[in-house]
Amino acid sequence: MAEDLWYSADADYSDYMEDALLVNKGVLAEYNTILKFVRMIDLSQNNFFGEIPIEVTDLLELQSLNLSHNSFTGRIPGNIGAMSFLESIDFSRNRLSGEIPQSISKLTFLSVLNLSNNKLSGKIPSSTQLQSFSASSYTGNELCGPPLSNNCTVSVPTSGNQNRGEKEGNEDEVDWFYVSMALGFVVGFWSFIGPLFFNRRWRCIYFQFLNRQQDKLSIVVRKCY
Structure with missing residues (x-):
C-alpha cells in the first residue's frame, strides 16, 4: 500500500522526473523514474x-x-x-x-x-x-487438466479410421505383390514360349507332343460315343 506518493518536476530539466515513496511488504522504497522500477x-x-x-x-x-x-x-x-x-x-x-x-x-x-x-x-x-x-x-x-477435475480428452481414431488413414497414406506407394505377380507371369511365359520361337528342335518336339495328346483325346471321345 502506498504510504506517500508525489510527483515533482524541476523547471531546469527538459525531462519530466517522477519520484514516489511506496511501502511494499512493510519496506519503504523510494523510486525515481518509477516506470522502470x-x-x-x-x-x-x-x-x-x-x-x-x-x-x-x-x-x-x-x-x-x-x-x-x-x-x-x-x-x-x-x-x-x-x-x-x-x-x-x-x-x-x-x-x-x-x-x-x-x-x-x-x-x-x-x-x-x-x-x-x-x-x-x-x-x-x-x-x-x-x-x-x-x-x-x-x-x-x-x-x-490439473488442478481441475475435468481431464483434457484426446480423440483416438477408431480402427476403421486408422485403416482408412493408412490406406489413404499408402495410395501413392507401389503394391509390390501385384508387381511380383506380373513379373512372374512374364518370366514364366517367356521361359516356356521363348525357346519355341528360337529353337526349331524344341518346336518339333512340342508339336509332336500336342499331336499325341490330340490322338489320345480323339480315342477317348470315340469310346464315349
Missing part, C-alpha cells in the same frame, strides 16, 4: 476494455499485476513469462480468450493466480507452480 499495478474494477497492452510485459521488475473486474478481451500476452519477478496475477472477471500462455509456467515466484471467469480454453500448462493453485483460480472458463 514499478513493483505493483492495480487497475481493478474499472471500465477498461480492449487487449492487454503488450508493453506491460516490459515492466520486468513488476511483482503484482491486478487487472480484474474490467472488460479486457483478446489473449493473455504470450511473453508474460519474461516478467520473472511476478508474485501475483489477477485477471479474473474479464473477457480474455484463447489458451493460457506456456511461458506463464516460468514464473517461479508466482504465489497468487486468479484467471477465473473469463473465456479461456485449452489445457492448463504443466508446471509445479500452476498445478499448486486451487481449482477456483481457473473456474468459469473452458479449461481442462
Whole structure:
C-alpha cells in the first residue's frame, strides 16, 4: 500500500522526473523514474476494455499485476513469462480468450493466480507452480487438466479410421505383390514360349507332343460315343 506518493518536476530539466515513496511488504522504497522500477499495478474494477497492452510485459521488475473486474478481451500476452519477478496475477472477471500462455509456467515466484471467469480454453500448462493453485483460480472458463477435475480428452481414431488413414497414406506407394505377380507371369511365359520361337528342335518336339495328346483325346471321345 502506498504510504506517500508525489510527483515533482524541476523547471531546469527538459525531462519530466517522477519520484514516489511506496511501502511494499512493510519496506519503504523510494523510486525515481518509477516506470522502470514499478513493483505493483492495480487497475481493478474499472471500465477498461480492449487487449492487454503488450508493453506491460516490459515492466520486468513488476511483482503484482491486478487487472480484474474490467472488460479486457483478446489473449493473455504470450511473453508474460519474461516478467520473472511476478508474485501475483489477477485477471479474473474479464473477457480474455484463447489458451493460457506456456511461458506463464516460468514464473517461479508466482504465489497468487486468479484467471477465473473469463473465456479461456485449452489445457492448463504443466508446471509445479500452476498445478499448486486451487481449482477456483481457473473456474468459469473452458479449461481442462490439473488442478481441475475435468481431464483434457484426446480423440483416438477408431480402427476403421486408422485403416482408412493408412490406406489413404499408402495410395501413392507401389503394391509390390501385384508387381511380383506380373513379373512372374512374364518370366514364366517367356521361359516356356521363348525357346519355341528360337529353337526349331524344341518346336518339333512340342508339336509332336500336342499331336499325341490330340490322338489320345480323339480315342477317348470315340469310346464315349
